[in-house]
Amino acid sequence: MLVSLPEPYDFALSTRRFQASGPDLVHAFHDGCLYRFIAGREVRFAPAVGGVEVEPFDDAIRVGAEKLLGAQFDLSAFRAWAARDRVLAGLLPRLEGLRPPLLPDPFECLVSLITAQQVSLRSARAIRNRLVARYGRRGLRAVAFPSRAALADAHPEDLVALGFSRRKAEYVLELAAAPLDLAALGSSSDEEVRATLVSLRGLGPWTAEWFLARHLGRARAWPAGDLVLRKAAQLFYRMEVRQLGRRLAPFQNLSAHYLLAAFSMP
DNA sequence: ACCCAGGCATTGG
DNA sequence: CCAATGCATGGG
Numbered sequence: 001m002l003v004s005l006p007e008p009y010d011f012a013l014s015t016r017r018f019q020a021s022g023p024d025l026v027h028a029f030h031d032g033c034l035y036r037f038i039a040g041r042e043v044r045f046a047p048a049v050g051g052v053e054v055e056p057f058d059d060a061i062r063v064g065a066e067k068l069l070g071a072q073f074d075l076s077a078f079r080a081w082a083a084r085d086r087v088l089a090g091l092l093p094r095l096e097g098l099r100p101p102l103l104p105d106p107f108e109c110l111v112s113l114i115t116a117q118q119v120s121l122r123s124a125r126a127i128r129n130r131l132v133a134r135y136g137r138r139g140l141r142a143v144a145f146p147s148r149a150a151l152a153d154a155h156p157e158d159l160v161a162l163g164f165s166r167r168k169a170e171y172v173l174e175l176a177a178a179p180l181d182l183a184a185l186g187s188s189s190d191e192e193v194r195a196t197l198v199s200l201r202g203l204g205p206w207t208a209e210w211f212l213a214r215h216l217g218r219a220r221a222w223p224a225g226d227l228v229l230r231k232a233a234q235l236f237y238r239m240e241v242r243q244l245g246r247r248l249a250p251f252q253n254l255s256a257h258y259l260l261a262a263f264s265m266p
Numbered sequence: 267a268c269c270c271a272g273g274c275a276t277t278g279g
Numbered sequence: 280c281c282a283a284t285g286c287a288t289g290g291g
Contacts, residue, residue: 113272120271123288165286167275204274228272260272 001057003065004050006076010097011047014070017101020264021121025132026108028141035141038064038104042139045069064104072217075099078254085248087236088255091262100257102217106182107175108145109215110197113207114171115164130162131172151176171202190218213253222252229256232263 015034018027028035034045039060045068046053054065066072082088103109111131116124135146135154151173159169178200185193190212197208206225213221222245223229233241236259248255 114274117273118271118286119273119288120290122290123271126289127287160287163288165288167286171274202274206273210272223272226272230272 001054001062002048002050003052003054003062003069003071005052005069005071005099007050008097009051009099011045011052013095013097014099014101015045017261021125023129024125025129025136025143026145030141035139036068037137037139037142037144038068040144042142042144067102067104067215067217070099070101070217072102073099073254075254078251081251082255082258088258091236091258094265095258095261098258098261100254100261103215105145106185106211106215107148109211110175110182110203110207111145111172113210113214114168114175114202117168117204117207127163131159131164134158134162148176168202171200174201175203186216190220193218213256218253219250220252222248222256226256228260228263232259235263 012032015027015029018024018034019029026036032047035042036045037043039058041056041061043057043061043065044053044055045065046055052065052069054061057065079092082092103112112124112128115128115131132143132145135150137144137150154173154176156164156166156169156173159172160166164172180196180200185196188196193212193216194205194208197203197211198205204225206223209221209223209225212218213223224241224245226241230241233239233244237244239247245252
């Protein structure tokens, strides 16, 4: 089934993130296609004319696939707005067709963010891959990120053995066991989502903001605490990151993705 | 053997 | 209330 995406759309550019810090067991690439689990099934994403061919396909997969492809973003509105910003206008030609991908699974998103706190993305990726290899379900090409239930019987020491700090191991297992409906956060306001997440141990402002940006795709999400975003703000705008965030309203999220993509461009 | 890397909770003043 | 500290791995 074809998921239609307006032109311009560059599949390789948009999915580059998943390969940036080394191989990712959750996102497998083969013959120009991306494979990952959605709603319990391994799905193939093949770039096609007018969008992306998604197989297999059903209603549950449609929701996750559209998330993964960032279909909810209104890129033409963003481009029209960004054309009036000197800096973004200069960066856009190199990033033509970039449609930032979202992570369709909230638990996966949060755990991935916990692994990425403070350490380099390469370290984070290595540790996360070990978690996935140990507790995930293996498919033909990709591995499903472990469900909360799959971690129910794990002990902190088990995760420490995979390279987690003792603290992070506790955060992940506490989150897995928390009496909290992560899917329900989708119908909460940005501020409610922040308050809920930050009330859990191990989830701070940076994590909550990236969750808003990378899972919920909220337009105004702006991870001001992010080390690389701070560097990008300074490099491209000579501005402090929070001040820049106010200037980039109401497109903070897309702006952040584009600035980071430009910052880490070859 | 260092030092830094897309934070956070805890502790001590 | 703010500053200092520990955390564990991968790469330079």
